[in-house]
Amino acid sequence: MRYTTFGRRTGLRVFEYALGTGNFGTGWGAGADVDESRRMFDRFAEAGGTFIDTADNYQFGESEEILAKFIAADRDHFVVASKFTNGATAQPDVSRTGNSRKNMIHSVEASLKRLGTDYIDLYWVHFPDGLTPMEEILRGIDDLVGSGKILHAALSNFPAWRVSRAAALADLKSWAPVAGIQVEYSLVERTADRELLPMAESLGLGAALWSPLGGGLLTGKYRGSAAGRLSDLKTLVHTEDDDRKTAVLDTVLAVAQETGATAAQVSVAWVRERAARAATSFIPIIGPRNLGQLDSYLGALDVQLTPEQYARLSKVSLVALGVPHGVNDSVRDRVRGGDASLVAEPLRPVA
Template identity: 65%
Template sequence: MRYTVFGRGTGLRVSEYALGTGNFGTRAGDDPLGSDLLWARRGAGADRDESRKVFERFAEAGGTFVDTADCYQFGESEELVGEFIAADRDHFVVSTKFTNGTARRPDVSGTGNSRKNMIRSVEASLRRLGTDHIDLYWAHFPDTVTPVEEILAAFDALVRAGKILYAGLSNFPAWRVSRAVAIAELRGWSPVVGIQTEYSLAQRTPDRELLPMADSLGLGAALWSPLGGGLLTGLYQRGADGWTSAGKRVIRGGDAQQRAAVIDEILAVAKETGGTPAHVAIAWVREHARRAGTGFVPVIGPRNTAQLDDYLEALELTLTEEQQARLNAVSAVPLGAPHEVSAIALDPVLGGADGVAAPTTSVA
């Protein structure tokens, strides 16, 4: 496995995959509210023994970047990660998140991005992880009420106290992130160093604002769900209610016709390369992320070692420029306003087809 720095604003070295550990643990599988909680919609998860095998296999392959959250498996994921990293803590870059808390029934005092909840959450995460510091600490989701100044000031206090080393914003819109970056810089606070967002051949809307923003500001990007929640593995069938796997999980939303075209193209490229659809989907994300910015890292979320081996095998696959172009074209999303209007307005100024007007679809 190769390594990169997490954005141009840090010297933090991370592996080219981050190991997402939302499947470490089984508490969510027993929860009656699991189907209503975003972070619990992961099936039964992996027990301690299988989670350890996944972690050790990832480490043996050279993986150092490990991503968890306090809400994953209601705190069990952090506990297992803490157990697994204990023998060589400083070798790993440990990333965790707060906002939703660990309670099965979230309450007003144990959720949100306030300074109160951040301080409470980081202390609890440090105990579960069995460490004295967190390498990269994320606000997991915007809570719609906490001012960004409060989040940034609390991050800065935690960095100065040595409890976290870096801070980032996960699932925040681009305008909130860019404003946060500017405020932290102007006030001399610890910087926002990265973003987390969903990104795959089935979800390219971050091409509109988030990824160009991250690149221009030198932020790292952790790209979760690179297989589109399993959709891009080729195991899902299209039905009236959405895409289903063995008649169980349903993936709704998105342009069904485009998704079908994307899957058809992935299957065609897989046949050409001799790899699996998952290999192709991951190889595309890795290459596209490399071209889009410094320190853009896919977050993989295997439930078992067989799934992890599939991700690792994808490291050996290099798509041709022609294959990349086909996948880019079929998965591209319209950039919308103001990008398309700007391109039209600049066209006569910059020379039309032979000029340098901005593209009207997602970055290829």
């Protein structure tokens, strides 16, 4: 087992996986009951897991309520992360959604009550709401850190330009710093390699990477059945809707056959290797629905890809970086006087 700090801007010690608890509960009509959730939590803890990721809207608050029962015996041992923006009910009113100071205060108080704790280790702004100024968000976070109700705060699903501006504002104003980002990342969703992950590496932000199995696509199960997230939640799912995704899955299945591991384990092993090569901490968020799925994720900790296998998976999954990266690459040697040793290589996505 391995532990790291969450980014270079905190001393918060976390396990190399975060246990996502979106499946703790059945409020969405799909998920795990309390007993199965307990089995998953206990197995994760037995494996050394300490980092738990939840949100106020997961199972409409039920995830936090279930989690409260599990952490109560040793709250300080666990690093608990929660989120706000969407509201904790199926149809929240206008005053209980968004990122305003009003909703932030309401949401953290409600999460603390559901979690049965007096502090949250890492509090995420779950989504940008398109309305609240970043200054209001940051000042609200600073107040919560100052009160001790949260220890660190971070931004989930925000574009890179907003995160970098937020980090600069917080530093300039001596407010609580932005600790990290949360973003979707897997072999079938690598667009974060364009801006978000290089930004995190440059600024020393921790990065929590959700959906490392592409919503289940990378398990290969959807080639024989639609059962799973695709049929139950019908959201946050990838399908083989282009040639690149088909090629990625073909390669994952081939490497799985070579290693004797499952396709899911190969896919997570690639994300772990990508994380090991980063200049800051990249933490996959695993989101099992049952104990068998959790055991598969834990089994991936023992899967070692060869350099050739890692390179093959990286190449087939590579996405075009787009503007301005291509233009910059074309003139890089020219501005270095034709000698690439003149200037240190900048932080770049790992191919």
